[in-house]
Amino acid sequence: MTRKIGIIDLGSNTSRLIIMAYTPGVAFQLIDQLRERVRLSEGMGAENILRPEPMARTIRLLNVFRMLCEANGIDTIVATATSAVRDARNQAEFLDRVQKEAGLSLRVLSGDEEASYGYLGAVNSLPIQNGLVIDIGGGSLELGRVQDRQLAQTASLPLGAVRLTETFIRNDPPKRVDLRMLDRYIDAMLGSIDWLKSGSGGTLIGLGGTARTLAKIDQARRHYPLDRLHGYTVSLTSIENILHDLEQLPLSRREKVPGLSSDRADVIIGGTLALTRLMHQAGYHEMTICGQGLREGLFYEQFLKDSGTALVPDVRAFGLANLAYLYNIHWPHARHVQQLAVSMFDQLKALHHFGPFERSVLSGAALLHDIGVSIDFYDHDQHSYYLILNAELPGFSHREIALMALLAKYHRHGTPSVDAFRGLLTQADENRVRKLSALLRLAEYLERGRTQVIQSITCRARGKVVNLIGRTRGDASMEMWAADQNADLFKQTFHRDLVIRLEAQADRDLSSTPIEPAGSVDAEPLWSRVRELIEQK
């Protein structure tokens, strides 16, 4: 990674710093972060004045942020402030003090800018074509309508979780009358956005602490098998059930609800009410969580600066490339296994009847199957599984990530099972994993020596036998031997015998068409650049 940047996001409730190392346009990695709930907006009230004590503790924290940036040797600091500072009547005084006492120039984002950076974080990390991106912060609620991946409309409303709680909820647990008043206030505010009802459609993407917290509570209730929020979908029904339960509890008991952190327990009800009203008004039955947001949006702006756009061309291809780069995959081998596996998949459709979903899972898993070697050669299949499960992999659904992790786990041996993912994967998925693992395993052993000696494969299924003819450009007896030794899963899963034959091939190029893991755009330029960077390491 060639550059480092620090991004500060000074919110009304929580303030955060992220430090990213990155190679522009190609790869990035979070290398440090700090998060503290300083509650800058505390006591602002209707007068909208930042109070001395919250200002003082915020400036102390900003000094800590600046020091951590310096200690990390960053090139650039982007420091931004949102709702609390934006609305403060004493904004100028505060900015001046921050400059003098913490050495930072704060950029105050407008509500529309805030919505727009949140949209950038979301659209670069989830496969969104159309929909609505919302960010319930401490002070405000930002909305961005997405059309064909572009930001079509934005709005910012004073419906932040802290603000609503401080203004309306005066009892613990809240009284019904307070909640009804709050409901009406939120409905009125949302009603002011005329485009909200008319044709929102698409996907609802939720950013920020309220959305993440609700997803965590939902996962805890469902004993969800993955420890992953980004890309998780929670239904309106579940959110309303959670809200109903939380409303009955005093703060001291809310703090003990699994998934709800104690520094969220006081403001969760206000934020959740705003969310449910919004879902009703805009007609969404579920919300997908985005773990990225404003800070990442600000980052993408820098990261993609030279490319003339603020949008990653293909979120999934980028995620795979980023991972390939971080773990220094053996690029020619990984790509060749990917090509052999997908080519067999395409030729054997009559045997598996799978479609684009499974093809993409197989293709992604093939590219990443060996990343675990970076941990240890022994059990590297298990390590690849762990790394895939714990990687960001933006743009892939939880189900796709679990399936890819399993394919990597079983790419050398073992009988595939989905038992670890009850509640996410089904018995039908076990069948998927078996068939796709059988293909991946065969591709892996047909490329045992990592020399691409078997350039391509022709498959012919006839009755109870599948014939594989490998076109070779050298001695492939090791690959032939290895594939034969490891054909059991294929034979058992497809109920076919397997006969492998090699054919020496004249010197012409046999590489088949490139395989796009995502399929939406041409990812070849990105692949080439990543390969080049890995080789330079």
Added chain:
Amino acid sequence: MTRKIGIIDLGSNTSRLIIMAYTPGVAFQLIDQLRERVRLSEGMGAENILRPEPMARTIRLLNVFRMLCEANGIDTIVATATSAVRDARNQAEFLDRVQKEAGLSLRVLSGDEEASYGYLGAVNSLPIQNGLVIDIGGGSLELGRVQDRQLAQTASLPLGAVRLTETFIRNDPPKRVDLRMLDRYIDAMLGSIDWLKSGSGGTLIGLGGTARTLAKIDQARRHYPLDRLHGYTVSLTSIENILHDLEQLPLSRREKVPGLSSDRADVIIGGTLALTRLMHQAGYHEMTICGQGLREGLFYEQFLKDSGTALVPDVRAFGLANLAYLYNIHWPHARHVQQLAVSMFDQLKALHHFGPFERSVLSGAALLHDIGVSIDFYDHDQHSYYLILNAELPGFSHREIALMALLAKYHRHGTPSVDAFRGLLTQADENRVRKLSALLRLAEYLERGRTQVIQSITCRARGKVVNLIGRTRGDASMEMWAADQNADLFKQTFHRDLVIRLEAQADRDLSSTPIEPAGSVDAEPLWSRVRELIEQK
């Protein structure tokens, strides 16, 4: 890594290839391996003649080995053969064919050489001062007596698992009369080694498939919480119980015993009988498994060639350094956290009453606490835990590895628990983990910015308060703030309040004495070399 080597070990039962990437004397990593049970000795019988079919399939495999070496771009191949070839009357013919048909010069090891390389593998990966290293192969049993880490005596006996099984066991399940005959034969053979009874002492180290298989079966029976054989200790009583059970079962049911692979099930009884008789004769009540052996011994000879010795100076220090190198740890930070943590440990003895065992665990964990950052910054404590649990870490016991992994897991937050290690760690260990985690966490936050701004710590425990005075060489308010925020575990675990104070320090060097994770030799030269190599990467 600057070099690559392929090591071939052509045994009587199984043949193996390992490919290592390495930087001489500093670090190495297994990058590929192949293992196949070709059973070269099949049908040799009393005439000691290698038969055509086993020879042919062995030569085919050796060709595969050579091709894999070439595909990996290795610099050197070391190809060795043991008992079957050593004893064969048609050895010359076989060597000649291997040279012509597989392009490999096989080096035939004498029994003493075999024992000696096995000893090298063991003594470089386990902390052995005195004891006996045994390797039950397919054809022969090698013994090496270790005195002060040196090889004092060797012997080689024709007591390999395949040989004993083929010669004595003619029924399935075996008949008592066969087993009694076998017992007597083994006793007679062992009786020929006069030094075996007199003062073996120390540790019994078991290499090879028979020893590993028995450990696997024992772990399966005990529901052992770690998936790790190297360094595992199994008692003679357990081995005899396992043997007793296996003797009753026909092959078809032995194959289904958890931990026993189907290609071991036929020869396990012969090998286990040899082992139990040896343990009785030499007076050992338990055996520690070594996952390294002949191949690694051959590797160490090359790896340490320039250092004028075939022994790694300090097995534990080497293991830590190797890991630090592989995961590019931030050396100044890791070493400084190590120094602060161990310094507090030493000063607060009155509070914890721990000794050298805990000090070494704390020290090792402090060095490795951040290796998980290489996977992802979020949850990097969890990733460090995974990496430590799955790393080789030669020289550390399973208990130490589990404790170090837990310290890394809890170095930032969470309430330490040892629940995942039932059967290995006790409630007393939970107390250990809590206290040591409290110290590590404090050291980590006192070094929050990774700049070593707090150079040293003085601790004073008075009544219910512990005072920490940090000597600083700059603005350490971030560290002060971070340590304060994360002092809860310390306060709760030691039942003391904590008061942290900073004192600016004049320019003199305050770094305390270096901390040896192992303590046996001066590891500083190794540390410096690794640091240098990481910085060059």
